[in-house]
Amino acid sequence: MTEPYPFPASADEFADKRVLVTGGTRGIGAAVVRRFQLAGACVAATARSASAGPMDGVLFIPADIGTAAGVETVVSRLAADWGGLDILVSNAGGVETKPGGFESLSDADWQAIIDLNLVGPARLDRAFVPGMIERGSGVVIHIGSVSARLPIATNSTLVYAAAARQKFERSNVRYGVGVILGSRRS
Numbered sequence: 001m002t003e004p005y006p007f008p009a010s011a012d013e014f015a016d017k018r019v020l021v022t023g024g025t026r027g028i029g030a031a032v033v034r035r036f037q038l039a040g041a042c043v044a045a046t047a048r049s050a051s052a053g054p055m056d057g058v059l060f061i062p063a064d065i066g067t068a069a070g071v072e073t074v075v076s077r078l079a080a081d082w083g084g085l086d087i088l089v090s091n092a093g094g095v096e097t098k099p100g101g102f103e104s105l106s107d108a109d110w111q112a113i114i115d116l117n118l119v120g121p122a123r124l125d126r127a128f129v130p131g132m133i134e135r136g137s138g139v140v141i142h143i144g145s146v147s148a149r150l151p152i153a154t155n156s157t158l159v160y161a162a163a164a165r166q167k168f169e170r171s172n173v174r175y176g177v178g179v180i181l182g183s184r185r186s
Helices: 027-038 068-082 107-135 153-171
Strands: 018-022 042-047 059-062 087-090 139-145 178-184
Touching: 018 027, 018 068, 018 107, 027 042, 027 087, 042 068, 059 068, 068 107, 087 107, 107 139
Parallel strands: 018 042, 018 087, 042 059, 087 139, 139 178
Antiparallel strands: none
């Protein structure tokens, strides 16, 4: 059973808006999906695995946005089904910390974290922001790790990726497309 939503939500606040939430099956992402859905948006969620709970009315696209193929899967599906996007919420991210600190991490470990936390969101921006610019409206919301501001020694890969993502996001604010930056604990 789904818990009642604790905050007021207008059922038409985001009517006719097409929203993609990456990492949308758990935690913050699932909450964002629910909020947009309650506000009347057409919502798509992507993640590597499906939600454990019901996601009625949500277009679920299984994909790993840390890979070019995963991003292409999402972009192709939304282009075919919706013809574009109005709101992009880049929420997917994270790190797998191995014992031994950064010294124990291989180049492949570093690349996987950078691809998920930096390159994946950049690929999605590259795919969807031009359509937003062409229409003269759109919003990109990047939810990233607080590790860029409060580094944790055992998460060195995430610290670097989160800091780079913040710089990328700040350099990409232009063209009348809103970019909102947020942080989550990682």
